[in-house]
Amino acid sequence: MISVRGLSVGHTDRVLLQGADFDVEQGDVFVILGGSGCGKSTLLRHLIGLETPRAGSIHIAGIGAPRLRGTAPEYGVMFQSGALFGSLTVGENVAFALQEWTDLPEPAIDAIVKAKLALVGLEGAEDKLPAEISGGMKKRAAIARAMAFEPNLLFLDEPSAGLDPVSAAQLDDLIMVLNRALGLTVVMVTHELPSILKVGKNCIMLDKETRSIIARGDPRELGRTSDDPRVRQFFAREAA
Amino acid sequence: MTFPSVAKIELNDGGLEPFGDGSPESFGGRGPESFGDRIALSMRAPNRFRWLLGGDGDQLTITLGGTFSIDEAAALWRRVSEALESRRKPASVRIDLSDVGSMDGACMALLVHLRTEYGKRRVQCEICGGSPELRGLLDLHGRRRLRLRSRRKATDAVEQVGVATIGVFSAVVHVLDFFGELVLAAFTALRVPRSLNLRDVGLTMERAGADAVPIVLLINFLTGFVMAFQSGAQLERFGANIFVADLVGLAMVRELGPLMTAIIVCGRSGAAFAAELGTMKVSEEVDALRTLGILPLRYLVLPRVLGLMLVAPALTLLADAIGIFGGVLVAAVSLDVTPAAFMTELRQVMVPWDVISGLIKSVVFSGTLGIIACQRGLATSGGAEGVGRQTTSAVVISLFSLILLDAFFTVFFGALTS
Numbered sequence: 008m009i010s011v012r013g014l015s016v017g018h019t020d021r022v023l024l025q026g027a028d029f030d031v032e033q034g035d036v037f038v039i040l041g042g043s044g045c046g047k048s049t050l051l052r053h054l055i056g057l058e059t060p061r062a063g064s065i066h067i068a069g070i071g072a073p074r075l076r077g078t079a080p081e082y083g084v085m086f087q088s089g090a091l092f093g094s095l096t097v098g099e100n101v102a103f104a105l106q107e108w109t110d111l112p113e114p115a116i117d118a119i120v121k122a123k124l125a126l127v128g129l130e131g132a133e134d135k136l137p138a139e140i141s142g143g144m145k146k147r148a149a150i151a152r153a154m155a156f157e158p159n160l161l162f163l164d165e166p167s168a169g170l171d172p173v174s175a176a177q178l179d180d181l182i183m184v185l186n187r188a189l190g191l192t193v194v195m196v197t198h199e200l201p202s203i204l205k206v207g208k209n210c211i212m213l214d215k216e217t218r219s220i221i222a223r224g225d226p227r228e229l230g231r232t233s234d235d236p237r238v239r240q241f242f243a244r245e246a247a
Numbered sequence: 248m249t250f251p252s253v254a255k256i257e258l259n260d261g262g263l264e265p266f267g268d269g270s271p272e273s274f275g276g277r278g279p280e281s282f283g284d285r286i287a288l289s290m291r292a293p294n295r296f297r298w299l300l301g302g303d304g305d306q307l308t309i310t311l312g313g314t315f316s317i318d319e320a321a322a323l324w325r326r327v328s329e330a331l332e333s334r335r336k337p338a339s340v341r342i343d344l345s346d347v348g349s350m351d352g353a354c355m356a357l358l359v360h361l362r363t364e365y366g367k368r369r370v371q372c373e374i375c376g377g378s379p380e381l382r383g384l385l386d387l388h389g390r391r392r393l394r395l396r397s398r399r400k401a402t403d404a405v406e407q408v409g410v411a412t413i414g415v416f417s418a419v420v421h422v423l424d425f426f427g428e429l430v431l432a433a434f435t436a437l438r439v440p441r442s443l444n445l446r447d448v449g450l451t452m453e454r455a456g457a458d459a460v461p462i463v464l465l466i467n468f469l470t471g472f473v474m475a476f477q478s479g480a481q482l483e484r485f486g487a488n489i490f491v492a493d494l495v496g497l498a499m500v501r502e503l504g505p506l507m508t509a510i511i512v513c514g515r516s517g518a519a520f521a522a523e524l525g526t527m528k529v530s531e532e533v534d535a536l537r538t539l540g541i542l543p544l545r546y547l548v549l550p551r552v553l554g555l556m557l558v559a560p561a562l563t564l565l566a567d568a569i570g571i572f573g574g575v576l577v578a579a580v581s582l583d584v585t586p587a588a589f590m591t592e593l594r595q596v597m598v599p600w601d602v603i604s605g606l607i608k609s610v611v612f613s614g615t616l617g618i619i620a621c622q623r624g625l626a627t628s629g630g631a632e633g634v635g636r637q638t639t640s641a642v643v644i645s646l647f648s649l650i651l652l653d654a655f656f657t658v659f660f661g662a663l664t665s
Contacts, residue, residue, distance in 0.1 A: 057534055077542040084538040090531035104539045152539075 008033045008160060008192050009054065014063035016046060016053045022061065023049050025218050029211050033159075036186050036193045036206050038226060041213035042241070047196040048087070048164055050213070054194065055084055055162050067160065079108040082160035083153025087168055089145035091137040097124070097148045098133030104156045123151040127181060143174035150181065161185065163195035167202050179205045200244060212238055295319065297346070298326045305338035312346035315354035323354050327361045340365055344377030352388060355381075359388045425544075425622045429552070432545040444550045451554025455516040456562060463511055467566040470503055471495050471573030479582045488582040492592035495574030497601060504567040505605045506653055509612035512555060512562070513645045517620035520551055521641035524624025525634040533625065543625060552617035559613035560606045567605065604660050611652060616645045 009031035017023040023046030031037045039047045052058045054065055056074030064071055067082070074081070091100045101120045105111055111119070124130050127147040137145055146166060153161055166182065167175040179202050185191045186206075197203060203210065203226045210229070212222040214237060222229055222238045230242025296319050297312035309330070315323065342358060344350070358374060365372035374385055436443040475495050482488055524547060527533050533543050571593070578584035623641035627633045 052534075055538060057537065075537045075540070077545070078540050080538060080540045082538075084535070086531040086535060088530060090535040092532055092535070093527075093530075108540060149535075152535075156539075 008035070008068060009037075009194070010064075010066045011054075012064050014050075014053070014065065015061040016049050016058070017061060018049075022218055023215075024213060024220075025062075027063070027211075027220055029220065029223065031192065031194055031209075033192055034186070034190055036182065036195070036208045038203050038207040038210040039194070039196045039213065040198055040203055040210055040226070040241070042198070042215055045213040045215040046218075047198075047213060051162060051164055051194070051196045055082075080104055080156050080158065082162060083150075083156065083158040084162045085146065085149045085153050085164065085166060087165040089137070089142075089149040091145055091148055091152070093137050095136075096133060097129065097135050097137065097140065097151075100137070100148060101133075101152045101155050103152065108156065119155065120151075123155055124148070126154065127151045128177070143170050143178070146170070146178060147181070150185075154185070158191070160192045160194070163193060163197075165197055166195060167197060167199045172201075175199065175202065176205075178202075182206050200242065212241065296323065298323075302337070302341075307335075307337035307340045308343060309340065310343045310346060311358075312348075314348050315350040317351060317353045320353045320357065323357050327357050330361065331364050336368065337370060340370055340372040342372065342374045344374065344381050347377055347381060350377075350381055350384065352384065355384050355388045359385070421626065422619075422622055425625075426618060428544050429548060429618065432542065432549050435545060436549060442545060443553075444546050447547070447550035448554045448557070451516075451551050452558050454519070455512060455555050456558030459511060459515055459558075459562060460565065462515070463508055463562050463566050464569045466511060467499070467504060467507055467570040468573040470507055471499055471570030472577055473573075474498060474503070474570075475574035475577035476581070479577060483582060488578070488584050489588060489592050491574060491578050491582055491584060492589045493596045495578075496571055496593040496597055499570035499574075500567045500597065500601050500605045502605075502653070502657075504570055505563050505609040505612060506649065507570075508559070508562045508566045508609060509616060509649050510646065512559070512613055513616050513620075513642060513649065516555060517616045517645050518638050518642050520617065520620040521624040521627075521638040522634055524548075524621055525627030525637050528625055528627045529630055529633060548618075548621040548625070551621055552614055555613040555617040556610050559609040563606055563609035564602075567602070600664065604656070608653070608656050611656075612649055615648055615652060619645045619648060 011027060011029050014027040015022055015025040016027075027050070039050055041047050049058070053060050054067075056065075067074070070081075091097070092103070095103070098117075098120050101123050102116050105116045105119060109116075120133060121130065124132060127150050129144060129147055129151065132140060132144065132148070137148070140148065150161075150163075150166075163182070166178050170178065182193055182195070183206050186193055193206075195202075195206075207226040210223065210226045211220045212229070213219075214221040221235055222233055226242075229238055233239055233242075295313060296315050297310070299310040299312070300307065301310065302308040342361070362372040362374060377385070475491050478494050479488065479491050482490055482494075524533070527547070533547070536543055536546060575586050575589050578589050579586055620641040623637040623644070627637045629636075
């Protein structure tokens with residue numbers, strides 16, 4: 008589904024990751040993890056197409072850069088804070104891409120919006136403004152918006168960040184349902200260990216010091232089998 | 248030498264402090280110690296702390312006792328400052344916490360600061376003693392420093408000028424890039440009208456146009472009023488009262504009506520656009536738009552710029568009319584020029600091009616303001632502070648551009664009509 012070769016990413020004055028190679032298979036729940044400041048979210052932004060790599064290539068379903076060319080969305084994205092459009096209701100947020108890119112009549116769009124909100128447990132919240140709902144609800148609404156155009160691929164940036172344990176667990180369950188029931192490929196950035204171990208099928212771990220991928224594989228195995236002390240420390244939640 | 252258990256004495260610096268038992272033992276057997284020529288005192292009072300100096304040879308021992316909380320932090324800080332300012336430089340310092348009952352993080356932070364400052368002066372400083380809780384608190388406040396990458400700043404004047412020049416060119420390139428993409432978006436909207444976000448065009452026309460009418464009327468009325476008042480006094484000296492109509496009328500329609508309206512639009516709508524788009528940028532809403540296949544310039548910028556350009560002529564005409572009315576009022580009341588005479592004179596001197604040129608200016612001004620404000624908004628980074636910075640930048644650059652454009656039009660129209 009996603010093929011990354013020789014990727015270098017960073018900001019204007021520094022490199023965060025260099026020479027990265029990895030693949031995301033269809034149907035995977037792929038987790039990008041690592042300590043704070045190691046470039047997880049920056050890597051995700053490059054995969055989405057919001058930023059241009061310094062070097063290397065990213066192909067999604069065989070299509071390379073540039074993406075986000077002002078065409079119909081090929082994949083869904085949920086940003087860390089939800090990034091719902093504040094002047095639109097939850098329903099209007101979810102309907103946005105459908106109104107822009109389809110010729111569906113309004114009643115059909117309404118029906119799809121209701122179904123998407125029901126999928127994420129927000130049925131009845133169509134007329135609420137983003138300022139009127141909680142952080143967890145915003146994230147679920149953002150997932151509903153990302154799902155509205157029936158993508159095969161979903162990018163999630165820190166889905167559990169800032170949520171209480173119950174809401175975080177509910178969001179993890181939702182991700183698992185989307186993956187298993189709909190066959191959705193999920194790429195997520197997180198450093199929440201419970202989420203990683205619960206939903207992750209495959210992962211890469213980034214390291215700030217070496218600016219490289221220092222581990223890859225099943226997150227449930229890595230913590231036990233890795234020879235790298237940094238990896239074991241991360242999974243054991245130990246201070247350096 | 249002993250001191251009374253409770254008494255007040257005047258310190259060398261004129262300060263008054265209550266103190267308690269200050270036996271010689273508290274001074275390590277060496278008698279009174281000076282903090283930079285002042286006598287160190289033992290302070291004991293309910294809920295106050297003890298700061299006792301002692302030591303042998305080149306080692307200074309600071310024995311602390313009592314309760315340390317945020318209420319005592321100011322007094323503790325004075326002791327810490329005095330120790331650091333003291334001319335005496337020991338070879339080593341030992342801070343003993345054995346007699347400390349409790350201490351909060353603020354006071355511990357001050358002791359860690361004292362240790363750090365001694366370290367910078369190559370004086371070995373050790374904090375010892377104390378309960379396991381105090382040791383834990385000390386570990387918490389004396390952790391490894393975060394290694395931050397320092398940004399190298401330009402040092403000499405030449406380098407600063409160079410960096411600033413590159414910054415200006417870079418900003419110009421960004422603006423030209425932005426303008427080019429906006430023109431492309433406009434052509435796309437012409438080809439596919441459905442792609443234009445008409446809802447935001449209407450909203451912009453309402454907020455920048457209809458909602459701005461009261462303030463446009465007020466400010467331009469006052470502008471015409473003041474101009475007639477000031478010029479009338481001079482014209483009256485030469486018996487040329489009637490020419491107040493020429494002055495106010497032509498100045499309003501050619502210059503002040505478009506300019507004052509543009510300034511009002513800049514302050515109201517320009518700042519609002521920059522803040523709105525800047526907030527959307529920092530909250531990732533602009534990124535979310537892109538992931539939904541929507542180009543921000545087409546969806547966010549074009550409707551706002553178009554809305555401003557559509558309402559500008561209407562606002563300017565209103566401004567011209569009310570400004571002239573202000574002049575009519577002053578002329579009638581204080582210059583003995585009747586409204587009929589005023590308007591007759593105005594009709595004689597004013598030609599359609601005077602009004603048309605003013606309207607052309609107003610459209611160009613508004614379009615420019617809109618582009619600058621939106622560009623600044625979409626260039627925002629750095630949270631709330633960034634939004635404030637770009638909003639200010641949008642207003643300042645817009646005002647500067649207005650004056651520049653006005654000067655250009657003055658010369659251009661002047662050449663056209665000559």
